[in-house]
Amino acid sequence: MMMIDTAELTKTYNGRGGCRGITLQVPEGCIFGLLGPNGAGKSTFVKMLAGLHRPDSGRATVLGQPLGRPEARRKLGYLPELFRFQDWLTPAEVLRFHGQLGGLRPQETRAPAFRSRVRDTLELVGLSDAADRRVGGFSKGMQQRLGLAAALLLDPELVILDEPASALDPVGRYEIRSLLKRLRGRGVTIFLNTHLLEDVEELCDEAAFLYGGELLASGPLHKLLSGTGDSEGNGANWRFRLGGWLPETRAELNDALGGALSSLLRLVEADDDGNALLTARVSDREQAGYLCSLFIRSGLTLYESGPEPNSLEAWFLRMAGSRQGGVPQ
């Protein structure tokens, strides 16, 4: 069963921003990462899944239930991005409150079994020592851990986490990553919206990339990253750091390349001192070598040349860059 299944899901704010026509599926038991730069529409999409925003059009199911229905949220744990709990409550009281909101009767939340569950959940997120302190005195990281505890309290089948590690220190982030891996081991599906690429790289089985409100790529992470070429650099993106770059160099290179290769070359950055960084997607190493010789013949200084690192960061930058144009336009 698909835990999340959306088709052409659209939400805009007076025709601007938001996200448009998002179609993606999240299979059961995986960790799915949602990536994209700021303003890509990730939070809008996540809020629709959590039932906080109403879509303008399209359809979606969460845990097999139509979006927005309370039934869809019964087995869903959600950690919002910018949230707060009542300052005057203790973590145990917050969890009791959320237990009742989740459908437990008041007497059930007073039972020893629930108290034990609260203790276990607080221990899981590393808040056992602060169980009796008021939330008002918590650091942002502790609030984040408590939010995670509230999301995990009722044994959800699907957990949607919106920037779960944004306020955590490196130790906290490591602990959360370990926790998410354990949850996946228990069969919990995790939908992760994050800016931390290393988290996605280490945790996610699948990912999607949003840009400007549109879904640019989606699928198993290894397939998405396979586009960065093999270990020899064949079929990869190559980068060239050059000197002596002038505004007219772009046109000269276009003329020299004259066709197929020119559309592969992209100017990433250039400064007034003539330094430039170019990338090109090449089919093999010989093609990269030809470009190097062409640069030298054109009077440019070649400082550096090689395949881009085979990382999520490179993929992310390329995906974002593909919408910003290159050489030639």
Next chain:
Amino acid sequence: MTMYISATFKELTRKRVFLVSLILTFVFLVLFAFGVRELTGMAGQNQVSPAERLMNSLVLMVLGLFFSQFLAAFFVLFSAMGIVTGEQENGLLLAVAARPIPRWKLYLAKWLGHAVWITVYSTALFVSVVWTIHIQAGFPILADEMLRGLGLFLWMPLLLLTITMLGSVYLPMLGNGICSALLYGFALFSGLVEGVSSYGGPHPALEKFFLLTGLLLPTDSVYRRSLFELMGGADWAGMAISDMGPFSITSVPSNTFLLYTVGYAAVLLLLGCRAFSRKDL
């Protein structure tokens, strides 16, 4: 629901404005009791007649309850003006609204939670003022009149709560507070003008204006009916409060109008539930 009533109480008691309201209310009640004692003492020295003593107690009651309804209204405005957008802005609503509970239930629970504590506060205020005047100025209290008066006195802030909550779905906290206060002030001002205008005889245009104002926000009309009931209805009220300048009650809202206010509150609550259910948080 009980969970939310309890949570709302905890939330209210943590707000600094709640503590300030309670302290100021206490100060008001002490000063009021002191003032009533001084005034009745002066009246005692002048050996007034029982009828005059009764009239004086009626006037004190009008003034006491006028300021009490003012306090109750401000209690409502300060506690409820940010119920939805305020909690949305500070992030409290996000984790709550994602839980498997229909939004309309959340809205009604919040209304109920505030309504319970507004009722407790307003009852304490009403009983304190009435009891003070009864003890010190000899105002006669009949149980059924007092209960009718209390019921309507409580209905006024609940109406204001309903419209303030609806506003909080659409407007930011401060904007909603200002709008609700202006609406309440407008209704109050119309009531005062109506009292003054009664001296010049009937003005059809003005009467229509007052009726429309009452229909728009019926808080002042309900307060006037509350006063009317507390003072023994037509038997006594007409004696004292038809000749009190801005505080005069020239016309008393009918039972039909009271029914209208029930429908008014029900419609506003329904609109609030609907708007909150459709709101993007």
